Amino acid sequence: MLQAQEILLERYQLQKVLGKSAIRQTWLARDLTNEEQVVVKLLTANDQLQWHDIQLFEREAKVLQQLNHLRIPQYYDDFVLKGDIVYFALVQEYIPAKSIKELLASGTTFSETEVRGIAIAVLKILIYLHKLNPPVLHRDIKPSNLLLDRSRNQNQIYLVDFGAVQDRVAAEGATFTVVGTYGYAPLEQFGGRATPASDLYALGATLINLATNISPADLPQFDSRMQFSHLVKFNPGFIRWLQQMTEPNLEYRFHTATEALKALETNELATKNLTTNNIDNQIFDPSILSIRKSLEKLEIYIPTDESPMKLVFGGGALLLWILFILTSGGTASTWIGWLFFLLGAAIAAWLTLPGFVENDVFIDNKNFEIRWKLFGIRFRKQRGNALEIEKAYISKTGGIGHKKVLEIILAVGINEYSFGRLKSGLTKEESQHIASEIRNWLGI
Structure with missing residues (x-):
C-alpha cells in the first residue's frame, strides 16, 4: 500500500x-x-x-x-x-464535509424539515443526471455517498462516489453489471435492470434511514415494503411520498425525479400556513372559511353563515304563541293548541337549527377528528387514522328543507366521513378548495 x-x-x-x-x-x-x-x-x-x-x-x-x-x-x-x-x-x-453516514454515527438527528431539504437537493441533482443524453444513473445512493456541508450556516448536499455509475439505461433484453448496496438498491437493480426510478428508490431508502436512524435492511417489511411510519412523527403526505419512493413495484413508484420533486413540492406548499382570500380566482370572506396548517397539523374551521336574527324572530314568534295559549283559558282547544305548538316548534327546529351547525376538522401526523358543534356545544365527534385516508372529495348530499348541498367526504376503506354545512352548504369553490388542501397535505 x-x-x-x-x-x-x-x-x-x-x-x-x-x-x-x-x-x-x-x-x-x-x-x-x-x-x-x-x-x-x-x-x-x-x-x-x-x-x-x-x-x-x-x-x-x-x-x-x-x-x-x-x-x-x-x-x-x-x-x-x-x-x-x-x-x-x-x-x-475534495469537498470538506462529512458524510451523512458519519453524522448519523455521531448521534446527529434530522428533523422533518432537514430531511425534506435533503430530498429536494438530491432530486435536483438527479434531474440533472437523468436528463443527460444518455442518462446517467448513480446506482449507489446511500448515506455514505451524500456529503452535508454545514459551513456558513448553509446546508449544502453533495452526491459523491460514482464508482457504480451507469451511463445509459439498459436496452430491452440487456443487463448491466450488478452493483448497489443491500437495503438501498431496489430489486430490479439487483437483476441488472436499473432505471432512473432505481435511483429514486435508493434516495427514498436513504431518507428513511435519516428519519429513523435505522438502516433500511434492518427495518421490518411487509409485502417487500419497508415499515417505518410508526417510527416517525412526520407529515402524512411526506410519509406517503417516502412510501411511493420506495415502492418495490416499478409501476407504482415515481418514474422520474421531476415527478417526485413536483409531488414533494406540492405537499410542501400544502403545509405552509399561507393566508389568502383568493381561492380559484374568486374572492371569499375570510370569516367563511379558516384553514391553518403546518407540517404537524391541518385545522379547518367551517362556521355557520346563518344570521342570529333568524333565531331572534323565531324565538319571538314562539313566545307570542306561548302567551296566546296561556291566556286562552283551560278549554280543550288549549291542549290542541299546545299540540300544534310542540309540533310547530319541532318543525322549526328541524328546519332552522342545522343551519347553525359548525365544523372543526383536525388532522395531525397520526389521526383525524371531525367535530360538530351547535352554538359552541359539541354534539358529535368522529375520529380515525390519518394515514388510512385514501380519498378526499366533494359530493352532493341531502340538505334539510333544501335541495342537495355539497359536503367534503374523507374515504377510509369502506367508511366515509363527511362534513360541511347541513343546511345552506358550502359553495363549489369552497368545497373544492378544502378537498384540495386535504389531499395535498395528506399526499393523496
Whole structure:
C-alpha cells in the first residue's frame, strides 16, 4: 500500500487515507501545482481485481469528465501508475464535509424539515443526471455517498462516489453489471435492470434511514415494503411520498425525479400556513372559511353563515304563541293548541337549527377528528387514522328543507366521513378548495 507523503506523478502528494479495501484506496492529497486539496482514488491491480472492477473505474472517470454540476465533485485527472504494483488513479475535487453516514454515527438527528431539504437537493441533482443524453444513473445512493456541508450556516448536499455509475439505461433484453448496496438498491437493480426510478428508490431508502436512524435492511417489511411510519412523527403526505419512493413495484413508484420533486413540492406548499382570500380566482370572506396548517397539523374551521336574527324572530314568534295559549283559558282547544305548538316548534327546529351547525376538522401526523358543534356545544365527534385516508372529495348530499348541498367526504376503506354545512352548504369553490388542501397535505 502507498504511504502518506508519497508524491504521484511529481504532482499529487498523499496526505491521509479516507477509505480502503482489498483493491481500492481513497486518499486526501495535495496538488503541488496549486496547493489545493484533492481526492485521489486508486484501484490496485492485484489478484483480487476483477475485469468488471476495471470497467466500472474507467466508466466513472469517463462519466465524471462529462459532468458539470455544483453539487458533484469535479473531475481533474486520471492516469495509470506503473511500478511494482500497477494502480489506476482518478483525481477529483475534495469537498470538506462529512458524510451523512458519519453524522448519523455521531448521534446527529434530522428533523422533518432537514430531511425534506435533503430530498429536494438530491432530486435536483438527479434531474440533472437523468436528463443527460444518455442518462446517467448513480446506482449507489446511500448515506455514505451524500456529503452535508454545514459551513456558513448553509446546508449544502453533495452526491459523491460514482464508482457504480451507469451511463445509459439498459436496452430491452440487456443487463448491466450488478452493483448497489443491500437495503438501498431496489430489486430490479439487483437483476441488472436499473432505471432512473432505481435511483429514486435508493434516495427514498436513504431518507428513511435519516428519519429513523435505522438502516433500511434492518427495518421490518411487509409485502417487500419497508415499515417505518410508526417510527416517525412526520407529515402524512411526506410519509406517503417516502412510501411511493420506495415502492418495490416499478409501476407504482415515481418514474422520474421531476415527478417526485413536483409531488414533494406540492405537499410542501400544502403545509405552509399561507393566508389568502383568493381561492380559484374568486374572492371569499375570510370569516367563511379558516384553514391553518403546518407540517404537524391541518385545522379547518367551517362556521355557520346563518344570521342570529333568524333565531331572534323565531324565538319571538314562539313566545307570542306561548302567551296566546296561556291566556286562552283551560278549554280543550288549549291542549290542541299546545299540540300544534310542540309540533310547530319541532318543525322549526328541524328546519332552522342545522343551519347553525359548525365544523372543526383536525388532522395531525397520526389521526383525524371531525367535530360538530351547535352554538359552541359539541354534539358529535368522529375520529380515525390519518394515514388510512385514501380519498378526499366533494359530493352532493341531502340538505334539510333544501335541495342537495355539497359536503367534503374523507374515504377510509369502506367508511366515509363527511362534513360541511347541513343546511345552506358550502359553495363549489369552497368545497373544492378544502378537498384540495386535504389531499395535498395528506399526499393523496
